[in-house]
Every structure is written in C-alpha cells, then in structure tokens.
Amino acid sequence: EAGVAQSPRYKIIEKRQSVAFWCNPISGHATLYWYQQILGQGPKLLIQFQNNGVVDDSQLPKDRFSAERLKGVDSTLKIQPAKLEDSAVYLCASSFLLAGRAGELFFGEGSRLTVL
C-alpha cells in the first residue's frame, strides 16, 4: 500500500517569498493533518481536515498560511509571505477514523523549508 506522499522534499526561499507544499494521503483515509516541526520540537498541528472540511485550524497563522483539501483527497499548504521563523519541516499525515485506532497517524517524509 502506498504511503503518504509529499512534495517537494526540500525548498529554500527568501523571506517574503511564497511557497506551496502538496500532500496525497493514503487512499481511503478521511482525515488529513498538516504539522509544523521546528528543529528540536515536537510536531505542532497547523490544520486538520476531515474529508474536505476543516476540523481544527486554531493554530494556523491565517495571515500568511492557507490550506485546502479540494475533493477530500490531496491537500495543499501555502505560505505567503514567508518569514524566517517558518523554517521547519512540514509534515502531512493521514488517518482512517476507526474506533480504537484514532491515534494512528501515517506521516509522509515531510517537506523541509529553509527561509533565508
């Protein structure tokens, strides 16, 4: 079974530029998450989708970050304009909601962003 696909793996941009990350979850997974992981920290939830609806975006800096999950499958996370503190790994994860397995997230390899 194919895992969570993310692209690009690496991106280097200058501050104030924009960047977009793409994620394709595991087939059949209803829930999709975007996490930001800064070096030395645990993953921080940015946004959670169930199908194509937003469940939680309380920690998404909406003045510069946006995300969408059209058709309830793949998703795009955009940052515009980027700041130095956005340098991080952006992890996409998906899960198949099933009682007792709520905590099993499957992560992609991440997109490593460096803002100069």
Next chain:
Amino acid sequence: RKEVEQDPGPFNVPEGATVAFNCTYSNSASQSFFWYRQDCRKEPKLLMSVYSSGNEDGRFTAQLNRASQYISLLIRDSKLSDSATYLCVVNKYGNKLVFGAGTILRVKS
C-alpha cells in the same frame, strides 16, 4: 503549562540497559495516549498505544496513570537500533493529537 511535557534528555545508556521515560499531560479529559518514535530526519511512526491497564510489546512497556496525569515508556534490553526520539502523544478529543517535544535516547555499545 505545556499540554504535553517530556524530559528532552538525551538519555545515554549502554546496550542491554533498561530505560524509562515519563510524560505528563495537562488536560484531565484527554482520551487516549500514544508513543511515537522518530528517527533522525525521518517522520514519526507509531510505536504503541497506551491503555489504562498498561500494555507490553516485546521489550517495550507503556503505562498510564490517569490520577497523576502521566504516561510512561519502559524499554528493556536496549539495542543500538532503539536510538531515536520518543514522542509522547495525547488525544485531547475528537482525534486532536498533541505531541510532546520528545525525549532523545542514545544507546551506546
């Protein structure tokens, strides 16, 4: 207070040692708990769920203490391959998972 707190370590242990990590959480209504493992520059992967009755998977034992709001992970007979960051994860509600910052384990030969 952070929602999920872990000792960052690193824990440096010799092969064959037993090592234990604790994690505390702030929300007493949290519903479920997990340990994830993250290798250097890799994505997190589920290691094990933590049940109220405690659970064991080979060399790994996880326990939950709801009264004191902490979970623990015990690793017996440590292997070099156990070297990683161990992330404590709490499901607050509605499948909203909060990750701790992780505990670094280094197993030395």
